[in-house]
Each structure stands twice: as C-alpha cells, then as structure tokens.
Amino acid sequence: MTLERGAILHNRYRIMEILGQGGMGSVYRAVDENLGVDVAVKENLFTTDEYARQFRLEAIILANLRQPNLTRVTDHFVIEDQGQYLVMDYIEGEDLRQRMERTSTLPDDEVILIGAAMGKALHYLHSRKPPILHRDVKPGNVKISPNGEIFLVDFGLAKVIQGSQITTTGARAMTPGYSPPEQYGTARTDPRTDIYSLGATLYAALTGVIPEDGLARAMENVELTPVRKRSPKVSRRLAVAVEKAMEVDADDRFQTADDFRKALLASSSKTQRLVQDDFNITPSPSVPLASIEKISVDKAKDTPDKDLSMIGVPLTPPVAESPRKKRLKERRKERWKFIRFLLILIFIVVGAAATALYYPQISATLADFGLIAAPTATPTTVSPLETATEALPLLNESATATETVEPTATETEVPTATITPVFTSTPTDTPIPLTTPLGGDPGQIAFVSDRAGTPQVYLVNTGGKGIRPITNLSDGACQPDWSPDGEKIVFVSPCKVDQDILTGSSLYVVDADGTNLSQLTTAAGGDFEPAWSPDGKRIAFTSLRDGHLQIYTINLEDNNVHRLTDTNRDEFARQPAWSPFGNQIAYSIRRYSAYQIWVMTDTGQSSEQITRSGYTFWDILPVWSPDGTAILYNQHSSGITSRTWLMSIDYENRGGEGVDVDATPLPVRDVDYSEDGLLLAFEGKDGNNRDIYLMTASGDSRTRLTTDPGNDIDPAWRPLP
Structure with a gap:
C-alpha cells in the first residue's frame, strides 16, 4: 500500500x-x-x-x-x-533526464564531465569486495545538485557479486535503449553491463535521442546510429569513446569503468588534464522542477516504426525557429486548415450517405462487442438515465447520469439468502487443440455466458472441460473477479451482455462453488467493474453513486467506501485494475472526448498518464502483468470502420505510445493473465459468436476454450491456492 x-x-x-x-x-x-x-x-x-x-x-x-x-x-x-x-x-536539483528535456542536447565538455563522474563512481562500486553492479544507469538516475555536483542515485536494483553467485535487491530491470543485451537474460551480467548503460546515457545526452535497443541490435534487427550522424558537431574522439562503450559484445567494450573515464577525459583538450575527483558542471537555473516535468517527450508517434524499445525517439522538442520560418509555418497552417475543412465536409457527406446505406451492418458489428446496445425487434420504454448510459461512452459522448442520480453518503450491507444455482447441463464442444504447448497455469477460468438466456457466471477448466454455472440470478450476473486466494468471486447484478454502463447494479460476493451469496453494496446509480485487491482486503469498483463515473474502494472489514478519483463531471474514470503489489491502480479515463490509461496510488494520489494515443485511438480495459513491469490494454479505433487491438506498454516507458501485441485475428478484448504470466485468457470472435480463448502472452498459439452458440465474455483467471 x-x-x-x-x-x-x-x-x-x-x-x-x-x-x-x-x-x-x-x-x-x-x-x-x-x-x-x-x-x-x-x-x-x-x-x-x-x-x-x-x-x-x-x-x-x-x-x-x-x-x-x-x-x-x-x-x-x-x-x-x-x-x-x-x-x-536526498539530493536536491534536477536529474539528467530533466536537463536533457530542458536543453535538448548537452555540450561535449559537460557530457564528458558527467561521464567522468559516473565512471569514477562505477569504478569504485566495481572495485568493492565483493563487487557491486548498479544495473540501472540511465539519465533519470544521474542527479545534478544546485551546486553542479553529479551523483549516481537509486541503488534499489543493485547486485552484489559473491563468487559465482549474484544476489539481487530488486527484480531485474531492463530499460529499452539503456540496457545491454545480456541484461535481458542472454548472458551473465558483469561490470561491463554498467559501462554499456553509461555509454547509452551519454549517447542520449549528446544527441537528444534514445539509442537503438541493445537486444534488437544483438538480434541484428537494427544498427546503432552513429553519434555524429545525429549530432555532427560532437567531436570524433568523444563519439568513438561512447560508441565503444556501447558495443553489443561485452568483450569489445571498455573492460573497466576507469578505462572509459580516461577515454572520455582524453577526448577533449579542455578535460584531458583534469585529475580531480569532483567533476562539477554548470548548475541548473532556478526553474521549478514541476515545469520541467511538463515538457513533452512524446515523439514516438512521429516515427514510422512502432518499436518496443522506442528507438530513435527524440527526447525534446526542436530548437526555436526563426521569425521568418514561423511566419511561413503559420501561413501553411492556415492553408491546411481550409483544406482540412473541405476534406471534413466531404467526409461528412460521404459518411452520411454510407450510413444511410449500410447502417444495419454497422450497428450489428458494434453491437457484437457491446459498443452499442443490440437492436431489438420490439421497442421498449426506458428511463432517461438508462438512455444516457446504455452505450459505451467511447461512442456516446452524452453518456452521463448527472441529473437523475442522487448521491449516497453511506453504505448499508444487505444480507441475502444463500442461492445455490440449479441448471440443466449444457452440452459443450471439445475446444480446438493447441498447436504449440503453452506451459501456463493449470486451473480454471470464470466467465459470463448468456447460453441459458440470462447472463450468469460460469467456471471452466483451462482444458475446456467441466463447464458449470456459479450463479443463478433472475436479473443476471457478470463482470466476475477472483479473491486473491481463489476462494470467492465478486460480480455484478443486474446486468445484460450488451450493456456497458450498468445503472442500478450492485456488487455481490459468492463462494467458488456457488454458495454463500451475499450482496456487498446498495447505492443509487449503480456499482460495477469490480477488482479485488492483491491483499484481499479491498475491492475497487466503478460507480455512478455521485452522478458520474468515478472509482471507489470498499474495505471488506468494515464496509467503508472511499472515493479515489475526483474528475470533472464530463470526465469519466472507470475500469480499475490493481498492480500486483497493491500499491497502484491503473484505470481508464475519458478526457477531451477520448479515453486514456492512467495510474494512481491505491489511495487516489499521484495520478499519471500512461498512454498517449490521441483522439482516433482510445485506450480502455487495462490489466497489469504479474510482475508489474507492463500494462496490457485494448485500443479502439472510432469511425465507420471500428477495430479493437491488444496493446502493451512498459511501465518504464509510460507517457509514450504502446506497442501492438500483434495478436491476430482481431479482436482480442478484455484480457486476463494467468498467474505465471505465460498465458492470456480473452474474449474473441468466430463470425458473430463471442467466445473465450487462450493464447500465449506474446500473442501466439491461440485456442478456443468455449464453443457454445451463446455469448461468452468477461474471462477471469482463478488464482492458484
């Protein structure tokens, strides 16, 4: 926490x-x-x-x-x-990453002094008995004090080498662009690992660009762009020293940090005679760090490649343009505004005509995935609140309940008699066998199906056998999530398969065998999208109890409800997902008419945007990897042609663009990890039928788990005992 x-x-x-x-x-x-x-x-x-x-x-x-x-x-x-x-x-001042964002590139002599100071620190660490590896040298871990002193910080991932054994104070960290190939597990790490990372750090400081990733280079997918090709003014001797430190083969690098330090100092006439230990540089101006943090580094979307390593991504905006160039640029902008207006006008006319011709087909496609309510033959009368919240807000900008829902200040637990589901057996087909062994957890998956008419929660073995119902509620049950011990399920009722925002719903808890059903919440508006905390003590959920979509937690010991988000009434916060350690919650939020993935602490503090996708690609349904290093999510494209991709973003690369997992065929929606992180359960389609599928975490070896003609959705992998 x-x-x-x-x-x-x-x-x-x-x-x-x-x-x-x-x-x-x-x-x-x-x-x-x-x-x-x-x-x-x-x-x-x-x-x-x-x-x-x-x-x-x-x-x-x-x-x-x-x-x-x-x-x-x-x-x-x-x-x-x-x-x-x-x-x-605690060292005050800015780190090297912030300085690069503020100044673009750094001058040669400043980079040399930073490199010499870090080389001195690393040589000291590597010379200890037993030797110590830092393992996470990068711009964010190089601190510059208000006096210009240079410090290597953050030992949370350090390794201590004792004979042939290596012990670790933190999980193995790989920072794309700054980590050498061996740190991804291709070989044993040693002091030359830190030398590579320091070289990559200096490369970024000289060029303003994160270097090509070491693992990608080792696999011969990319080559390192020479320093002087990006920054021709860098001295040749300095560029050679930095590139030597970044050789893919550790034997080709400098063999000690002190050798690298000496090569850096010898690369400039101003520094080659320096012998003192305190390599100070120019202090930063009195700029609030908060304003430095806001400088955008999101340039990945302007590159033609969508690479996991974010290779070749500029760290800062371009340098200031001349007044003449600015005037020409403004004129071009005005011309393009007029052209865009004409194109938009044409698009609207053509779109209206296409919609008139093909509306039934479009509606059916969107309804298949619950993005709009499925059309019915007989119109029904609904309340204004249901009308406002029936469709997913991704496609319905007016989806809000600001006028008709009264806020509820307190929670009242309503005990409900135990209900034991009774169903006639439903025949199931044998799932398609895997083409490649997956190696994931054996176990079970909870899911929701309307195969018996009303959506209910079911359980299925990961081999596709033993399908049985867990709930039997007249108003339906959906959105299951497991307690961390795998003994209980929290779910939502009432619900419909095609309904996204569940007005009037409540949270329920039931044992895995379908007994001991109890109602957890009763609030005006509706509570849904529950997520059980890793310690089992709280459940996060989305609610309309205060009139618009916000995220709350309920403490299971005393039933106290705590509101985590406090957005504007036109900003929806929903779909909470706990990090594996329970200290963070990822969620989706609609801002400026587009959905984004954000992360906050488990108490609702320190909100931070994770993905940046723009207005045509909206990000929803986040889920953490079991080791907490990455977040999977769905990316949905709007427009007449609607598609849903499975995307991934490393937490270290937060604030940038995610990477397509390349899981085909699409769509792959609402994924959930197996406990070992090797498999994904997800909702897919075969024609118009929605079913539960399995595949590897890399998007391979897809197998269909359920085959009933009904809709099967909301998979949730049962934790191992």
Missing part, C-alpha cells in the same frame, strides 16, 4: 511526498525525525524470507560505500507483511 503524506515510517521517517513510483514500490522524500534532515526512502514490496535475507546483506554493504559521487545509504529495515526499505541521502 502506498504510504500517505504525514505517515511515520519505522517510528522515525515522516513521509513528505512521493518522488517516483514503479511496479515494485515507491520512492519517497521524508524527514528523519531524529536528525531533522531530508532523506529519500526507497520501498520494495518483495517480502519473502530469502529475499529479506539478501536485502539485509546487501543493504549493509551499500551502507558502507563512501565516494563523492554516490549517495549514502544511511538505514535499512524490513517491515513484516509490508515491505523492505532503503534510506538514502
């Missing part, structure tokens, strides 16, 4: 703010109440006995480091059932 501001950690450290956040934990600025100084607290949520033992061992080693360019580790501790913590010096 994310620590709140003002919380006292370990009876000593008062949390002041969150400095950063990742899948494994957060970094906080805190005040040491004993000494009255600011510190940085690094949190790691792995708490197994073996991991805690390694953590203590390595924290002690790190605490004994004394080098001018390294932050000191001053404390470490483990809080049982909560997390592990490193306490380090």
